[in-house]
Amino acid sequence: MDAANGSQTLEAQVKAFFDSAPPLQNTQQLTQKLDQFIQRNSSSSANGEPRRIVCVTSGGTTAPLEQRCVRYIDNFSSGHRGATSTEYFLKAGYAVIFLYRRGSFQPFCRSLPDDPLLECFEPADELNIQVCEAYSEAVKTAIVDHHAAVKGGLLLKLPYNTIFEYLQMLQLIATSMRCLGPCLMFYLAAAVSDYYVPWKDMVEHKIQSGSHLLDVQLVQVPKMLSLLRKDWAPLAFCVSFKLETDSNILLNKAGTALEKYKMHAVVANELTTRKEQVVVVTSAEKIIVQRDKSISGNDVENPLINLLSERHAAYIKDSGR
């Protein structure tokens, strides 16, 4: 197992990962969608300036344990952060590529129950259905706002399941969009698998459950953030996330990630308080961002996206565009 060799260079680890990955389906269709999205949004402009584009990644990635996948390792992530942030990015004038885990939270739907169709609607009579009174406004807003963003060409939604799909799609997005230079932002809120089983090492069929103990050996997923910054889209403004359950190590780990992967900002969040407060770590500052509790229905993503949008604007200005 070559990929198991920890002494390999990052480039060799990345090559081993992509070589081992099953090829992405529909690459051509995906490239076409991305090209149309760039064309539409780089020609349209808000207040005379070119429209900024952000790629929001959202939800967990899976690492299959079998080629004909029955079992996989998954990361917990509802996708709430990415879905909510997408709404605020759209409000802030961005066009958004929403790279999301299939089945995770969708923009404009976060105040709805788990199963909105069955829980928000009821029969009106034998022939018709109606929205339940309690969800009337939320359902209408979700459908109208979502539809406006998608039909208006401001929101492009791209689903993934596995870590293989996620990283291949992220690379394709970055290399397709690097022409946007500093106007492009990456907001990497997806919970990406740290470990995977190289495709060629996987058993083809379902693992048999005969033995009393199972030993699963996984290889670290190469940290692609460095490549995103260095090769894929070197001028893009990059924001990554650090989630920990242990607040004692959180800020240190966020600082390390900032330096190691040359991010422009790292959003540090702790599992239990992540909807109330995050800390934005940059090379110069640690800024605590809190949800404004005085306004009902407000989210921590509201001030967070405002802050990042400001920083991104300053970054574009500094880049001389």
Place this chain on the structure above:
Amino acid sequence: MDAANGSQTLEAQVKAFFDSAPPLQNTQQLTQKLDQFIQRNSSSSANGEPRRIVCVTSGGTTAPLEQRCVRYIDNFSSGHRGATSTEYFLKAGYAVIFLYRRGSFQPFCRSLPDDPLLECFEPADELNIQVCEAYSEAVKTAIVDHHAAVKGGLLLKLPYNTIFEYLQMLQLIATSMRCLGPCLMFYLAAAVSDYYVPWKDMVEHKIQSGSHLLDVQLVQVPKMLSLLRKDWAPLAFCVSFKLETDSNILLNKAGTALEKYKMHAVVANELTTRKEQVVVVTSAEKIIVQRDKSISGNDVENPLINLLSERHAAYIKDSGR
């Protein structure tokens, strides 16, 4: 790690599993719901006979790798089989307890797209929404039929996530319902984890991704089917499933499961053809059940549930009730 001792008796392994499991939330509320469900459905009767009740389990279970769960091992299962079967059991006159993985397919919704709210509705004008023409009938049927089954007290839906929740809930359902004797059926379509990390062996915090290799050691989940048959609900009619990706070993494995766990029937299905054909294995027969392709929109679950319902009726008759 006691549970790792493969020479333990099944009872000891089961005790180790339940001792290690985090206690089920809302047990009292769950018991109350089950009691009401039994009361309502054992007093009502179809054609003079007591109503039959089936517990359909559906979707995959997760095995957490960390106590404050970020990572877990999951089993692929959309829950399509369980959701579809539930509809046919209701049609056949059963009351159904639907024990399902949160987020998996729901009864009456299988012909709808992944994200029905956003894909089936559109703005009618600035103030109103409407169902898209293409989904009009499917959406209406889903809401009306689902509502009728739930409000009519014939469908009780109980969600789970982890293998710990699933097995504790299954035990509670079985012991609460054993009073129904042979009128009770278990239709165990859930894809249950074969391996787990005992709760007490789990790290509390998120596994750190420092090292290049990760070695995950898992213990086999004790096979509770034997206990279901022997202790939890000895008179119930029990149907389990065997899914394999390798058709060469499928029927043998189904036969072994039938004998080992004393099931009344095992439904053998192969991953790629599972929506077209299954084989019902009993001690006397192997019956191939196929989807009737001449009728559009027909499912293999239609003849499957008809067959099982007949066998269950014969079983009740043989039991002298």
